[in-house]
Amino acid sequence: MTNYTNKKSVFRNFDRLDFYLITLCILFTLLIFLLFTNSSMPPFEDAAMLMRYSQNFVYGHGIVWNIGEHPVDGATDFLFMICVAITAKTGLSIENSVLLIDMSSHILTGIIIYIFIRKFLFAGRWMAFTSLLFFILGTGLIYTAVFFGTPFFALFSAITWFCANEAVIDPKYSNSLIFSVSGLILGLIRPEGVFLAIFMLIAILFKIGFKKSKKIVLSFLIIFGIIGSIYFIWRWGYFGYPLPNPYYKKGGFTLHLRGLTQSIGTFVIFSYPFIPAFILGGRSKENLQQTIFSLIPVIGFIL
Template sequence: MRVHDPEAHALRRGLGVLDLACAALLVVMVLWYSFRFVSFSHYPEEDAAMLLRYSEHVAQGQGVVWNVGEKPVDGATDFLFMIVVGCLIRAGFSVTHAAQETALVCHTLTVLGIFLGTRALSGGRRAAAAVSAAYLAVGPGLRYAAASYGTPLTALLALATWLVAMRVEVSPPQGAQDWARLLGACTALLGMARPEGALLGLFCFATVVLLRDRGERNDVLKAFCSTFVPLGLVCFTWHWSCFGDPLPNPFYRKAGGAPHWYALARAFLNIASLGGVFLAVLAAGPLFRRTRRASLVALVPVAAFGAIWVLVSDETNYFMRFRYPVLPLILVSAVPVGENLAEGVLRRLRGRGRVLRATLAAAVVSVALGVVAVQERHSARIEPRRIGLYDVALRLRPLSSRSYALATTEAGLLPLYSRWRAIDAWGLNDSWIAHHGGITEQYLDRYRPEVIMFHAYFTADGVEESSDTRERGLGPSWSAMVETLKRYAEQRGYVQAAVFARSTDAHYYYVRPDFPESEKVIGAIRATRYRWDGELLRPGPTPPGRGPG
C-alpha cells in the first residue's frame, strides 16, 4: 500500500468544536497549574543565567558578546531564544520575565500542538490526545520555564518539524514536495534554536523520505534541500564570519576529542525517563505487524538523536533538558500506535462479555490518569533553590561601573547580576580557553581579575576526580582549572575572602588587595548570607585537611 493512500493514514480526520473546546481547556489547565504550583518568582538557574547575559548585551545594542567591548563569542547555544529574549528586554521586560514568559508561551503552544496534531494528523482519539498533551503539560517543561531556560522553544520547534515531517510521509507527490520545502525551513529554524536541532530535523526528514516510493524520493529530497541548504548555508556562513568558528563555543569545550560514553548512556536513560509509558508503547509497536511502521518512523529519529550525545560531555544538562525536545515526537507518535494495540486486544476479547471489556477500559483510563499523576509528582521535585552566588553578585553590582574583572568557574549568576567583566574559567563563554584546552596564569594576567571565585570538588585529601565531576564530564580538566586559579591567587598575594564549604565541595572567593575597594569587597563577601541548595553556610577558612592543592 502506498504511503500516501488516504486509507493508509487517518489524516482525513478534521477538527470539530469539541476539539477546540478541549484545546481551550488545556490552555486553561496549563496556565492554572503553572501559576498555582510552579514558582516564577525565582531568579534564573545558574546555567540559564549565562545565556541571559548575552540577551542583555543584545538588548543594549552591544551584539552577541560576553564582555562589552570584546569580540563576539557564541556561548549561547540556544541562539534563537537568546535573540527573542533580547528583543523583549529591549521592549521593556525584565531579563527574568522575558525568559520565563517566552518559555511559558512556547510550552503552552507545544501542549496545544500535541493535542491538535495528534487529532488532525495521526487521527488519535480525543481522550488519548488529551492525555498525551496533559502528560507534557505537567512535565518538566514548566520547570524549565521557571528556571529561565529556552528548552520549551526548542521543543515547540521540534514538534512543528515532526508534524510537518508527518505530512511529508502521507501526502501525494506534489503535496509532499510542498511540505518538504516547509520541512527544510523548519529544520533550519530548529538548528538556530539549538545546533543539535538541525540534526534532529535531518533525522526526521531522512526517516520519512525513505518511506516514499523510490521514484518520488529524489523530488522530495530536492524540495527539502531547496529551502534547508540556502537557509542553513546563510546561517552557517554568518556564524563563522561573526564568531570565527563554525560551531558554538561550548562545543569546543565539551567535545574533548574523545567519545563520551557516559553521556551516551545518560542520553538514552533520559529519553526513557522522559518518554515513560509512551516510549514503552512505541517500543512495543515493532512487535506487531499493524503498528510496526508507525512506531519505527518515530523510534528511528529518537534513537538517532540520543546517539549524537556521545560527542559531548553531559555538563549543564539541567534535569534532562538536552533530551527534552524529542518528548513531543514521542507523545504524538505513541497515541495512534497505542490505539492500534488496544484495538487488537479488544478484538480478541470480543464475545467474552461486556464486563471484561468494561473492566479493561476502566483499567486503561486508570493507567492513563496514573501516568499523568506520576509525571506531575516527578516534575514537582524540580524546584530551584537559593544559592549565594546571586547574593554575592548583588553585593558586587554597585562597583560594576569600575570595569573590574571577575574570574569564575560559575559563569551564570555572578556575571549576570554583578555586571562585572567576567572570565569564564571553564571556557564555555571564552573562545581562547575553549581552544587552548584550559585557562592559564598567563591568560589571567591579561585581566588581572579583582575577584577570583571557583567551585572545588574535594575530599579529605584534596581535589580529585570525584564521581560528581566524572559523571558530568568534568573530570581532571576541572581539577586542573581549580589548581590554576588557586595557585594564581596565592602566588600573587590575593586575600582569601571566604570559603563556603559543604561536605563534598566548596565555593572559594579570593580578592586582589591592591585596588581601592578591595576591603569593601572582602567585607561584602564575608557578610553574605550564603545559601547552597537551601542550606545556610557560614564563611570560613579552608576546612582542616581539605581543599584544593
C-alpha cells in the same frame, strides 16, 4: 496503524469538544504554574548566562559576554537568544521575555501534540487529551520556571515533525519547503537541531522511499545548502571559529558515555507511558514500519 491515504477523513470528528478540552488543559496548566512556581527563584546558571548575552544584544553590544570584548559563541541557543532580545525591545524585562516565550512555546507544543495525535494517528479524544495533559504538566513547566530555552526548541521540534508527516502524506514542493524551513529554524535555535532535522529526513526516506521523497530531499538540500551556508559563513566571520563553542570545550568528536547514559535515562523517564506502544508496534509489517519511522528521530537524537 496510520493510513496516510485517508486524508479527507482526518478531521471528521474534530469539533468544539476538542477545542474545549485543549482550552481546559491550557487554563489548568497556567493555574498550576502560577500556584506552584516560586517567582523569586533565580535562573539556573546556563539560563542566566544566555540571558546576559540577550541583554547585551538588546543594548546593541552584539553577542558578547562582556561589553566591549570580542563576540563569544557562549549562547548556543542562537535564535532563542535573538527572540528574547526582540521581545525585550517591547519594554519587558529579560526575565519576563523568557517566561513569555517559554510559556507560549510550551502551550503551543501541547496543542500541536493534541492535533497531531488526532490528525495523523486517527486517535480518540481521550488518547489525545491524556497525552496533552502528560506533556503540558511535565518538565516543560520546570524548564520555564528556571528560564531555560528548552520549551522553544521543543516547539520547533514538534512543528518540524508535524511538517515531516504532512510531507509524507503529500510530498509536494510546498510541504517539502515548509518542512525544510522549519528544520532550518530548528538548527538555528540550537546546533543539535540540525541533526534532529536530518534524522527526520532519514525517517521520511525510510517511510516513503527516495523516489517519492525527491522533492523533500531537494528542498532540504537547497534550504540548508544556501541559507544554512550563509549563516555558517557569517558566524565563522563573526565569532572567529566555525563550530559551536561546546564542540571545542567538550573535546570535538570525543564520545561522552556519561552524557549518553543520561540521555537514554531521560528518554526512558519521560517516555515510559508510550514504551508499550512502541513494543506493540511490531505486531504487523505496517505497524512496524510506522513504529520505526517514529523512532528514527528519537533514537538518532538520543545517540
